[in-house]
Structures are given as C-alpha cells and as structure tokens.
Amino acid sequence: MFKKILIANRGEIALRIIRTCKEMNIQTVAVYSTADKESLHVRFADEAVCIGPPPSKDSYLNISRIIAAAEITNADAIHPGYGFLSENSKFSSICAEHGIKFIGATPFQIDQMGDKSNAKETMKKAGVPTIPGTEGLLKDLKSGMKIAKEVGYPVILKATAGGGGKGMRIVWKAEEFEEAWNNARQEASASFGNDGMYLEKYIEEPRHIEIQIAGDQFGKACHLSERDCSVQRRHQKLMEETPSPFMTDELRDRMGEAAIKAALAVKYEGVGTVEFLVDKHRNFYFMEMNTRIQVEHPITEEVINYDLIKEQIKIAAGIPITGKNYFPSMHAIECRINAEDPYNNFRPSPGRITTLHVPGGHGVRVDSHIYAGYTIPSNYDSMVAKLITMAQTREEAINTMERALSEFVIEGVKTTIPFHQQLMRHPDFRSGNYTTKFLEGFRMDEV
Ligand code: MV4
Numbered sequence: 249m250f251k252k253i254l255i256a257n258r259g260e261i262a263l264r265i266i267r268t269c270k271e272m273n274i275q276t277v278a279v280y281s282t283a284d285k286e287s288l289h290v291r292f293a294d295e296a297v298c299i300g301p302p303p304s305k306d307s308y309l310n311i312s313r314i315i316a317a318a319e320i321t322n323a324d325a326i327h328p329g330y331g332f333l334s335e336n337s338k339f340s341s342i343c344a345e346h347g348i349k350f351i352g353a354t355p356f357q358i359d360q361m362g363d364k365s366n367a368k369e370t371m372k373k374a375g376v377p378t379i380p381g382t383e384g385l386l387k388d389l390k391s392g393m394k395i396a397k398e399v400g401y402p403v404i405l406k407a408t409a410g411g412g413g414k415g416m417r418i419v420w421k422a423e424e425f426e427e428a429w430n431n432a433r434q435e436a437s438a439s440f441g442n443d444g445m446y447l448e449k450y451i452e453e454p455r456h457i458e459i460q461i462a463g464d465q466f467g468k469a470c471h472l473s474e475r476d477c478s479v480q481r482r483h484q485k486l487m488e489e490t491p492s493p494f495m496t497d498e499l500r501d502r503m504g505e506a507a508i509k510a511a512l513a514v515k516y517e518g519v520g521t522v523e524f525l526v527d528k529h530r531n532f533y534f535m536e537m538n539t540r541i542q543v544e545h546p547i548t549e550e551v552i553n554y555d556l557i558k559e560q561i562k563i564a565a566g567i568p569i570t571g572k573n574y575f576p577s578m579h580a581i582e583c584r585i586n587a588e589d590p591y592n593n594f595r596p597s598p599g600r601i602t603t604l605h606v607p608g609g610h611g612v613r614v615d616s617h618i619y620a621g622y623t624i625p626s627n628y629d630s631m632v633a634k635l636i637t638m639a640q641t642r643e644e645a646i647n648t649m650e651r652a653l654s655e656f657v658i659e660g661v662k663t664t665i666p667f668h669q670q671l672m673r674h675p676d677f678r679s680g681n682y683t684t685k686f687l688e689g690f691r692m693d694e695v
Pocket of ligand 1: 412483
C-alpha cells in the first residue's frame, strides 16, 4: 500500500480524499495556491506545499510544480480528484516517468476516451450500443450533408475533442446544415484546437443516466449501478439521484452489462463512469466514458455502502476487486450547493461566508470545505457543498432533502439553496418524470 499520497486538487474533493487516506493510515500532502492558503484541505493534510498564484494554470494545472511538490515530500502516489489534471494524459504519463503512481486511468485510456469519435468506435466494436451516425470523422460539408440525409433529421454535430456541449450543434433540417457545420467547427477549433467533427441522429428529450464501474489490474470489471443526472443547466449538473426513477431491474442489468463491456474493451483500471443517453422507449446509447472520480460519486457510495475513493486507492495499489456487481438498497439524492444567484441567471457569487449552519441528522451527508469566515475565491468553480440525503424510498429521501435544505444557512454570498428547494417541490421532479429538457422550462418562484 502507498505510504504517502499527494492530492492534486482543492475544495471538497481534496478533503474527501484526505478523509479516506486517514482511515487507511496513508500520509497526505496537500498542494495549494495562494488563494487557498486558509483552506481546510491545507489544514487537514499532514503536509502542505504552496504551488503558485491563484490562476489554475499557474497552480492546480501546473504539472511541473505538482511533480516537484511530490518529489520534495516523497509522495509515492498522486490523486488528481476531478477536473484540473484528472483526465490529462500527459500528466498521467509524467507521473509514471517519475515513478509516482497516478490514481486514475493510463495515458492510453485517457486519450482513447478523450477523443469522442474514437471512443464511440471502440465501444461500437466492443458491442456497446451507440447512436446511429458517422463512422469516424466527417470529411467535408458535402459528405456530412449526405450522411445527415441518410440518418434522417434532426441530427447533431459533435466535436470529437468536445464534451460538455462545446462544439455541438443540433441541425433540424438540411437548409441549416451548412451554417451549423461552420459554427461548430469554428467553436471546436477555438476551444480545443481540433475541429474534427462527427454526426449522430439527434435523440429528443433523452435522460442522462450513467453507470459507475470499477476495473482492476487483473482484467476484472464490475458495475455499481446508475446515477440519473438529467437535471442539468447548460451542461452543468445541479442534482443527481440513484436509483434513477426511470430505471427498471431489467434495464439496469442491460446497461450494467454494456458498461462492463465498455470497461473491458479498454482494460479499464480504476473507477470510472460510462454515460448513456436513454430515450423514452428505454433504448440506451453510449455517450462518453469518464476516467475519473466524479462529483456525484457519494450517492452511489450511500446506496451500496461502498467507499469509492478507497476502492480507487486499492486498485491503484494492485489489490484485486471481487468482480461482483452492486445494486442499490436505498435511495440517495445529491444537491450541488453553488455560490451562485439562482434569481440572476446563476451568476457566480464569490465572497466571504459570514454565517454558516450545516444541516445534520438522520440520512444527511454534507461534503464541503467551507466554514464561517471562509472566503470563496473567484478563481475556481463555484460549488461550495454537496448536500446528500438517503432513505429507504425516493419520497423519504426527497422529504429529508427538503428538511436539510431548510436547515442549511449560508450568509454573505448567494447560493443555489432556494433553487433546490423549488426543485424538490416541482411536480415533474416529485413524479420522477423529467428529462435533460426539464430545466429549460424551469422558472424560479413558479412552483
Ligand atoms: C446528444 C443529445 C441528443 N442526441 N446526442 C450533451 C453534452 C454531450 N456530452 C452530449 N450531449 C448530448 N448529446 C445525441 N445524439 C443530447 C445531448 C444533450 C445532453 C445530454 C446529457 C445531458 C444533458 C444534455 C443537454 C443537452 C443536450
């Protein structure tokens, strides 16, 4: 087992990782930017190294400074958390060159899944259902239009280097194709320096349901059931739950098997997520594979009673998994509490937290790095807490969430707590009848 892990991240996920390391008797090293010197991850780690000024590119994204911090502290592994360098193949390979275990995917797996068209081809070959469309990249406008006609409108153009909606355009009819093609390519080129595009049939009003998987160094893989992440705004998830209200035992078995196929196809090592789009007929299609721990991992942990960070560390250390699948025996919901104003287009609201009261009690978990007097820097993302509730049934988990939200007091900054209170009351949320389109028609104070 590792003796010392450096956590190349900040905020709640850095704390989350430090907590598991403590329970495993592993020493921890925090790294921090000057904006984070008063942060809890710095205080709770055994050692801390300042790696630079506030901008991410000079600190949490600066590979040489992080490697230097690992070398001076003699860390034998690095946990990248989510975001930042967690899916950076260059970082994964530089760690290996320095004899430091990267707790995450191999450079090959990261590259293979990072190129979306290539990931799709890999999955199709492995027998995972994919959305009808191009084989590989589109050659030019003319052949794109030909394929769009064959597939049938509406279609969606996607940047192969994309993800998160950038470089993506829905095309409803042939007359709109050329403009969409030009705009998507320009956006992809500006955002990723790669204008490679592929095309798919557009699935209307899908659900976003993802399967948590784990694979070990010995070729075994298993699934840990699903999370429904359909409540999103501009490709940002705001609330996740498990089980999905749309799930059936039969669909879970089929999606679980497909996710395991996906993991085995790339000899996946570690924990990962296979994202699917699910249509109203319960057809499901591979969308993307994430080779990192995700923000919403706690809801899975709660319903299967399983520490996913511990599993990541064990797999990285060469400990085999049992290979058995896990099924939810409870219901869990996560609300992402962001320092944003839900009454003002979710505008970021950084600043000092003057008053704080954190909810507790039966069925409540809060993963957060904030405290009274803490100043939320404007340099990083705005999530300040994950409020998770769990109960035997969905209805009880929602009731507990409403109770916990009503106890949560964060003063000094605006937060998304009022949004979640209204979401929990919304009839379409209560009934479980929601898709990725749900928030497009959502207005504050209408429920
Ligand atoms: C789609 C789609 C419909 N049909 N692909 C959004 C981000 C990227 N990961 C893929 N996305 C989508 N791909 C086809 N063929 C709809 C979306 C989509 C979406 C997917 C999941 C969650 C929220 C979404 C919001 C808008 C569009």
